[in-house]
Amino acid sequence: MSFWLSHVPHARFGAFWAMVRRALAPGGFAYVIDSAHDPTSTAADHPTPDRRAGIVTRRLDDGREFRIVKIFYEPAPLTASLAALGFTARIGQTARYFIYGDVRNDTF
Secondary structure (H helix, E strand, O other): OEOOHHHOOHHHHHHHHHHHHHHOOOOOEEEEEEEOOOOOOOOOOOOOOOOOOOEEEEEOOOOOEEEEEOOOOOHHHHHHHHHHOOEEEEEEEOOOOEEEEEEEEOOO
């Protein structure tokens, strides 16, 4: 899933992963790619998002603005949260901009 997980609200994290579990075939896994927090990754006319706020404002080219869910995960806490739900995750981070890794269902 590319740049999807960061838009799942904390309150729906468990339900989201329960849905992923149901969608996985035995032995299957999900691959996650998403945004890491980096002050240089935002558009020039946007403020740097707060790493822990969970909500950011996005401005479109036509001037409209929307407040959206944006969770900036870090590898270790995300791995621990997934383990608590019965998944094994190997999550890494590039030097800038991205987290990535595989998430396997331990309950098969």
